Amino acid sequence: MTALLNAGMPVASSCFGDGVCGKCRLQIIKGLENLSAVNETEQFLRDRYGLAANERISCQTQVQGDITIDATYW
Ligand code: FES
Numbered sequence: 001m002t003a004l005l006n007a008g009m010p011v012a013s014s015c016f017g018d019g020v021c022g023k024c025r026l027q028i029i030k031g032l033e034n035l036s037a038v039n040e041t042e043q044f045l046r047d048r049y050g051l052a053a054n055e056r057i058s059c060q061t062q063v064q065g066d067i068t069i070d071a072t073y074w
Contacts, residue, residue: 001058012073017059022049024058027070032056034065 001024004011012023019041028035031064034058042060045051 001061003063004058010074011058012071013059015059019045019057019060022057022067023053025055025071026058027052027072028054028056029068029070030066031067032065034067036062036064 001011001013001017011026013021014023015021017024022045025045032054038056039060042057045055045057045060046055
């Protein structure tokens with residue numbers, strides 16, 4: 001989420017990255033293997049909102065390599 005905001009990309013949020021709202025979810029088109037492991041907070045949100053396997057909660061995810069992403073609101 002921070003990397004996107006620093007690049008000038010909009011990221012939906014109502015909790016400002018506290019891992020509560022789930023609105024910052026993104027679809028990973030390529031590079032899922034280049035993201036950090038799912039942490040406890042993200043797993044809670046994944047279960048709560050029924051995220052697909054290729055979706056991640058961006059405020060809880062660290063980018064470790066090249067990825068291609070999309071969001072429903074872009
Ligand atoms: S910004 Fe709210 S969960 Fe990520």
